[in-house]
Amino acid sequence: MANVKRSPWLLHYDGSSCNGCDIEVLACTTPVYDVERFGVVNTGDPFHADIFLITGGINSQNKEVVEQIYSQMPSPKVVVAVGTCACTGGVFKECYNILGGVDTVIPVDIYVPGCAARPESIIDGVVKAVALFQEKADAMDSKK
């Protein structure tokens, strides 16, 4: 996997976000920001995904969904938590149904702060994730 960083596929799941970060993630794929110039393609299928982009905190019902999607993704994989809620629980931290940030259920590699996270910072997070993804792929190759 010499040059996987040229075309990482991205999976987006909405945890319990308010939608603000989700529409900003989608805005990243549209003409003004256009992450496809980095080879990033938005996919709906966990089996095809390399980068897991998750917005919003974790609640008791979506906990299993997030765990399942994460386990369905092939290694190497990188998890990006987008938005304050995904990082820590944010403004909803004290709500009875919020368990916390994404790192309460799956390991997170990159944290993108902001409420809502701006497309520029999301792209910055994704670019960092791509570099990390190549690193992980190289590490896997060298073990063979």
Add this chain to the structure above:
Amino acid sequence: MGKRSVVPFGPHHPVLPEPIHLDLVLEDETVIEAVPSIGYIHRGLETLVKKKDYKQYVYVVERICGICSFMHGMGYCESIEHVMNVEVPVRAKYLRTIWAELSRIHSHLLWLGLFADAFGFESLFMHSWRLREKILDMFEYSTGGRVIFSVNTVGGVLKDMPNEMLTKFVKMLDEMDGELRKVTGVFLNDYTVNSRLRDVGFLTYEKAWELGAVGPMGKASGLNVDMRQRKYAAYGDLDFTPITSNVGDCYARTDVRIQEIFQSIDLIRQAVAKIPEGPIATDVKGTPNGEYFMRVEQPRGEAVFYTRGNGSMYLDRARIRTPTFANIPALLETLKGAQLADVPLLVLTIDPCISCTER
């Protein structure tokens, strides 16, 4: 009778930006019944009134939903203002109206894009969202935020828009007009798009009334219900008639939303022409004691904000009924008898905002 089977739809589905789960009971390819289950985004933020005081809670309300964030804040603030008998300055009311109508344009363009994506017209999705970015630029220019810009406060608004800025916005909207007509024309006139939208997902006037459909979902079936007619904010001074259609299919719902975009531009034009000079907020002292039901017309329909204060800084109860929640029964009605291939289209046709629904 064919063999019946149950197909799960969601919670993670490529066409949905947000998770909702539907169990579709199918007979061959035809949907017999759809059973929804929600709760994937439930946070329980209504209980936060116990932990945040009534002024801090504005910021929580604005995070019910990132798309109509401004209108949630406005509805809650107006509700509290009624409880406390606060008279909001006229300029603040006009500013609220302008931001609210900009939010409506942004929300409808967002929906048009997602809808185009649902029927597989990728470039139309891109064009709708490209136009939407211009509205977001206006938000950023006037408030600093793109989607959640927190300018509401109990007693008025936090930021003013100078008159030059307002006239500039009107000019920008006028310049967008040609492009908007071109893009929305594809939804209304294109042969392929029409074949997906026309005669799909009928909702009759009687059913819409019975199931309590709100917003464009009801308006497209002939329900003349628009909360802006109740003259909150500055809508009392502006001249408009709600847009309705008698057809009740997916095409009619698209048509109603597209016409609402142009209506919103017209409302902004009227508001900018009439906006008076003056302060933008009054100082609010004291604590809310009493209750009020505030009804606001959001892009998706009527939202209800109930607040009850007990004379302390913390409210007793805040209850928010959002439009998508009201439209789910209507969605289930349109799904009956639909083809499996049309399901994503029909789910999108109510303009679902799941984070509103579940709060």
